[in-house]
Amino acid sequence: MAPQDLLSTLRTNNPLVHCITNYVAMNVAANVVLAAGASPAMVHAEEEIAEFTPICGALTINIGTLSAPWAASMTAAARTANDAGIPWVLDPVAHFISGYRKGVAQDLLALRPTILRGNASEIMAMAGESGAGKGADSGDSVDAAEGAARALAQSHGCVVAITGPIDFVTNGTRSAKVTGGSEIMPMVTALGCSQTALMGAYAASGPAFEAALATLAHFKVAGSKAAAQAKGPGSFQVHFLDALAATQPDDLASVILS
Template structure:
């Protein structure tokens, strides 16, 4: 499916997306998914997974503020999604900063996410390569992590998206690059996390590679539009939500290089 077709489908279907994400990102991620045209649900209690996850169009998991109860819910939800053929997206935030987080990311990766999204340092480290990440921030270029992305895609049968100034997407065979956005985007907390949530919305509406491509393009196009109106990070966030809602299907091709 083309990005245009996917955005039309997303808005027509208004898919329900379960977002198990971090405390910092919940509000931003929910608003991003709503602005794009889907329906977010920030349901994370392990007691609800068996009932709720199977009725969702997609699941997204972000390990930003990790704890043992949350990890149990994430693992149960990922298993439930895989068992029920529900697409799910993994965002292994800063998984290299502690042994606990590394173990959690590897356990979730073993559940074979439909889409894996991270910055260059996260993707490099997940593939067992040395990187220069510092906390949640990438210290590596997107180009440097392309080989790691292809290896992860081949090993786990997943689509891998590396986000940065120019995004890179691969399923091990196909690949794409996307440009646009704004330097203000990294100055607004949790926008990267909300990109993961948006990928879930698109994954509920079409094939994984196409969905990830459309979600990346939507972010780039909206970021470019918002930057023209913003005076700084605060006003950028407001204009970015408006731009996500205003983006038309035909606009998405602008970001794909």
């Protein structure tokens, strides 16, 4: 299945995506998933995991505003998703800023996510390499992180997606790049986190490698369209949601570089 074909499947099936994400990203992520054509649910109480996660098409975990209760919920949800055969996406936001955060991220990685998504600095640090990340922002190039991404994909049996000016996706053997987007995108908070939520919707719609590619392509296409109309970061957000909804399957193929 070509990555662009997954957009039609997503919109037809309208998958329910269990999003455990941070406080900053909740509203943005929900709107992004809705605009693309799927259904988000921001459920994070550990007491609900056993009943809720199995009825979803996918799970996404973002550790942005981490706390002990949330870490317990994330772990329970990942294990439940694995038991139920549900794909899940891990976004280890700024996991290198503290020992506690690093430990939680590594524990989640050990549960073998379907897709690992992060910026170059996050991916390099997950692989044990030193980087120049500053908080949630990357200080490293995507090219510098490609080796780390391949190593993580091979050692953990997952697809790894690195986001940046040109995105990179690998499953350890196959790889592809995605171009496009806008320099305004990093100026809008939580867009990256919301991409993780959308990646869950695509993972519920088809194979992991193609799902990651389709998500990255959808964002790049929408980002380019939004930038053509926006006057700055504020208006960009509005145009970006509209562009996500207006994007068609054939648009995705135009930004994917094999």
